[in-house]
Amino acid sequence: MSSLDSPTRLKARNIINSTWFNMTILGLIVLNGLLIGVQTYNHVPSYIQVVQLSILFIFFIEVLLRWHGRRSNREYFADRWNWFDVFILVIGIIPEVAGILFSMDDQQNSIFATLRVLRIVQLTRSIRAIEELRVLIGVLLRSIKSLSYIAVLFLLIMYIYAIMGVTLFKNSNYSESEHLELTLSNPDPYGSLGEAFFTLFRILTGEDWTDLRYNLLNNEHTTKEDGMNTVPTASNWVVTTYHVSWMVIAAYLLVNLVVGAIVNNFQLVLDARREEEERFKSKKDNQNPQINQNPNDGRDDDKSPPPRRTTKRPKV
Structure with missing residues (x-):
């Protein structure tokens, strides 16, 4: 078994492909967007910042899971949504880390405040979790x-x-x-x-x-x-x-x-998309022919069952 098919990678792959995982990430994306809106008001509770940092950490874990569960490096880097996730994550991490490690003047604070505002772009990550939105984005890119x-x-x-x-x-x-x-x-x-x-x-x-x-x-x-x-x-x-x-x-x-x-x-x-689904279904049916095979297939229809043997009773 190759390292890309190890049990831990298969487990990570199952997690990121599960419905509950994608719905959880979608819920956190929406919650994070709402909290960013709450921060526009005055006298925001301090725990809001703690919750946002926790959500940011979960997004970081998500990126690591997608990287660990990749089938190949080429496949991972060919998916533009992975690049988009990393880009949004970096936008969220830079102002938080800079605010903790450095003391900045007013001009630098304005720059990092602008980056902090850009975290609202994380709402666009919901596109990845909703198939219909991905179709619309594909239409726009194709247009x-x-x-x-x-x-x-x-x-x-x-x-x-x-x-x-x-x-x-x-x-x-x-x-x-x-x-x-x-x-x-x-x-x-x-x-x-x-x-x-x-x-x-x-x-x-x-x-x-x-x-x-x-x-x-x-x-x-x-x-x-x-x-x-x-x-x-x-x-x-x-x-x-x-x-x-x-x-x-x-x-x-x-x-x-x-x-x-x-x-x-x-x-x-x-x-x-319809042609791709039909090809996938056809390929799956060809790989599993026994599923659709008739139980009587392979039986010689012309061969009749052996005649029943009877014995003649002697005349009295």
């Missing part, structure tokens, strides 16, 4: 390539519309507009290329995009007594066409492309 092409198309169209918006609707008299009072938090929506990008994203979310159109329309309220116009010189139909067309393209067509790509990859992942 990265198609989504990247959609993002390129989206940025290209967005850049074209941003250039058009700055060219057509940049208002040099925005500070004297009748619609809006210029403040630091309310700049000209098309005053620069960067602001135009944000305005287009705002339209994509549906946030007051009709108000953006109304504030650019030219009417009797936008012309002052001295004849100065407080809105851009673009005609009203250009303003309307620009905003409606962007809303249709961005909020409907491009967003639906994203949804369609994710749904398509979701179906591909489900089909791949």
